[in-house]
Amino acid sequence: MAKYKRVLLKLSGEALAGDKHQGFDEKTVLEVARQVKGAVEEGKQVAIVIGGGNFWRGRTSENMDRVKADQIGMLATVMNCIYAADMFRTVGLKTRIMSPFVCGNVTELFRKDEAVAALENQEVVFFAGGTGHPYFSTDMSTVLMAIEIEADVILSGKAIDGVYDSDPKTNPNAKKYDTMNMKDIVDQQLGVIDLASAVLAMENHMPMMLFGLNDEDSIIKAMTGRSNGTYIEA
Numbered sequence: 223m224a225k226y227k228r229v230l231l232k233l234s235g236e237a238l239a240g241d242k243h244q245g246f247d248e249k250t251v252l253e254v255a256r257q258v259k260g261a262v263e264e265g266k267q268v269a270i271v272i273g274g275g276n277f278w279r280g281r282t283s284e285n286m287d288r289v290k291a292d293q294i295g296m297l298a299t300v301m302n303c304i305y306a307a308d309m310f311r312t313v314g315l316k317t318r319i320m321s322p323f324v325c326g327n328v329t330e331l332f333r334k335d336e337a338v339a340a341l342e343n344q345e346v347v348f349f350a351g352g353t354g355h356p357y358f359s360t361d362m363s364t365v366l367m368a369i370e371i372e373a374d375v376i377l378s379g380k381a382i383d384g385v386y387d388s389d390p391k392t393n394p395n396a397k398k399y400d401t402m403n404m405k406d407i408v409d410q411q412l413g414v415i416d417l418a419s420a421v422l423a424m425e426n427h428m429p430m431m432l433f434g435l436n437d438e439d440s441i442i443k444a445m446t447g448r449s450n451g452t453y454i455e456a
Contacts, residue, residue, distance in 0.1 A: 235276035274298030292356035303350035322354030361419035383434030384452035
């Protein structure tokens with residue numbers, strides 16, 4: 223697998239929570255920042271999308287209006303980006319937070335040209351707020367932003383280190399895939415990412431690498447094509 227110049231790093235909110243499962247684990251976030259700093263210093267361009275699952279899982283509610291639940295989820299991603307961006311600044315990185323909607327002076331409105339210029343200026347750009355619309359997950363905003371900024375690949379850091387043929391938590395003999403095709407994920411509805419996002423990635427030839435965020439130097443390895451995660455061809 224090739225080394226990458228411009229990447230979109232997707233981090234699950236749960237992964238940032240570490241063993242706490244909610245909120246933030248500062249040690250985990252600082253370790254992510256350390257690795258991203260090393261990548262930026264080597265000339266990589268890094269954009270980041272963070273999920274909101276460490277704060278909000280609105281889809282599990284049977285009583286709340288879906289639109290309102292998704293709006294809370296969007297704001298959860300904004301909170302995650304504010305926190306992570308500030309942690310990144312403590313290790314010496316320049317950061318910027320962009321969102322698809324106006325959020326006071328906390329974020330700036332996303333514009334492709336400005337985002338790309340910031341990346342080329344060695345700034346780490348956080349894309350907060352999802353797509354700005356309900357019914358779309360952060361999987362969708364990840365794929366959409368990666369396509370818009372013309373990223374080489376999506377690197378998806380999760381609590382699990384790749385795609386398996388069954389749940390490795392319940393099946394100790396579960397087999398991990400080294401490579402897959404996005405079409406297989408669509409045709410078999412494997413649930414690696416949501417179906418609409420997988421179709422968008424497939425149609426726009428946007429590959430993805432799923433890897434275990436908590437593995438040693440996992441982000442650096444993923445950015446240099448040395449990850450032992452699952453590479454999904456598009």
